[in-house]
Amino acid sequence: MSELLNNVAVVTGAGRGIGKAIAIEFAKNGADVFCVSRTRENAESTASDVRALERRAWPLAVDVGDIESVNAAVDKIMSEAGRVDILVNNAGITRDTLVMRMSDDDWDDVMTTNLKGAFLFTRALSMVFVKQRAGRIINIGSVAGIMGNPGQANYSASKAGLIGFSKSVARELASRGITVNVIAPGFIDTNMTSKLGESVRKDIQARIPMNTFGSPEDIAKAAVFLAGGSGKYITGHVLSVDGGLAM
Ligand code: NDP
Numbered sequence: 001m002s003e004l005l006n007n008v009a010v011v012t013g014a015g016r017g018i019g020k021a022i023a024i025e026f027a028k029n030g031a032d033v034f035c036v037s038r039t040r041e042n043a044e045s046t047a048s049d050v051r052a053l054e055r056r057a058w059p060l061a062v063d064v065g066d067i068e069s070v071n072a073a074v075d076k077i078m079s080e081a082g083r084v085d086i087l088v089n090n091a092g093i094t095r096d097t098l099v100m101r102m103s104d105d106d107w108d109d110v111m112t113t114n115l116k117g118a119f120l121f122t123r124a125l126s127m128v129f130v131k132q133r134a135g136r137i138i139n140i141g142s143v144a145g146i147m148g149n150p151g152q153a154n155y156s157a158s159k160a161g162l163i164g165f166s167k168s169v170a171r172e173l174a175s176r177g178i179t180v181n182v183i184a185p186g187f188i189d190t191n192m193t194s195k196l197g198e199s200v201r202k203d204i205q206a207r208i209p210m211n212t213f214g215s216p217e218d219i220a221k222a223a224v225f226l227a228g229g230s231g232k233y234i235t236g237h238v239l240s241v242d243g244g245l246a247m
Contacts, residue, residue: 003228005030008081012064012121013091015042017190018140021216022088022223023057024049029224031086032056034077038063038091064091064117074124083132086227087125089118089162090140094192099153107154114158115165122169126178135178136227139166140219141238143186143246159184163238170236179235181226186242188214209244 009026013019015037023033027050035050035057037043043059050057058080062073077084092114095106118139129135144152145159163182170180187193187204193213196204205211222241225231240246 003029003224003230004086007031007085007227008034008083009086009088009227010034010036010077010084010121010125011088011090012036012062012117013038013140014046015039016046017192018185018188018216018219019088019090020046020049021220022090024053025217025220025224026086026227027053027055027057029228030055031227032081034058034060034073034081034084036060036062036064036073036091064089064121065112067120070117070120070124074121074128078128084125084128085132085134086136086138087121087129088138088140088223088227089121091117092140092142092158092192094152094155096151096155098151102154110154110158111161114155115161118162118165122165122180126169126173129173129178130176133177135173136231137166137169137173137178137180138223138226139180139182141166141182141184143184143240143242146184146238146240146246166238167236174235179226179231181231181234181236182238183219183222183226184238184240184242184246185219186214186240186245188216188219190216207245208242209247212243214241214243 014035035046040061047057047059142159
């Protein structure tokens with residue numbers, strides 16, 4: 001498969017879960033991947049999976065919410081690869097609790113990683129994309145940003161914010177051949193959802209029309225579609241990959 005042959009991709013939160021699956025699926029489709037993660041160990045693990053597919057990979061330990069860390073990473077990316085074709089802003093966290101109990105830190109931490117992190121990487125790399133007159137930006141939102149979810153006011157706000165952010169940037173960059181889209185996953189089997197108790201999981205499953213959680217690969221395949229030739233005329237779109245949950 002060569003949908004992304006010789007493209008250079010930057011995937012944040014690539015250390016595990018959905019981001020790792022995206023990095024691997026991109027590599028299977030011919031891309032070289034900068035694997036950005038909070039911890040070096042996880043970034044390195046994904047980079048070695050990418051190399052096993054005979055593509056180039058660079059592990060980068062970066063806090064996406066930290067401007068200096070992001071700028072240093074982008075300098076390194078440009079000095080190593082000289083160009084970037086695809087940016088996936090996937091790094092995300094939850095700090096779930098009811099709004100009446102939510103601390104300032106619960107709010108700020110989620111906003112900083114989920115929303116500011118996407119802003120910082122997008123700002124830095126959109127200059128590169130504009131010079132190239134080409135680029136694909138894919139932001140990983142959530143069904144919670146569309147429907148809301150009790151206990152996730154901070155998380156839902158960050159993901160809804162990501163939709164407005166993406167549509168605005170899509171409008172700013174469309175004339176330069178750059179697309180910006182959101183993938184809104186439903187419930188996907190990763191570390192993030194492994195904390196759910198068995199009865200909560202059953203309740204959620206009963207609300208999903210397809211009656212099952214998705215896999216990280218379901219999201220990764222949607223990302224390949226948006227990043228490749230098939231997605232070249234799609235921008236400002238929110239693609240739900242959720243077994244019908246948000247329809
Ligand atoms: P995981 O918790 O499994 O993985 C999150 C990844 O993000 C990890 O690699 C982690 O790094 C990285 N990360 C977290 N904070 C930072 C940071 N500040 N800087 C850099 N990297 C960071 O999550 P998922 O794979 O489940 O989720 C991925 C994305 O998909 C998130 O944006 C999430 O909100 C979204 N999503 C997930 C759903 C689900 O059901 N799983 C549903 C809807 C949306 P490290 O490995 O180094 O700790």
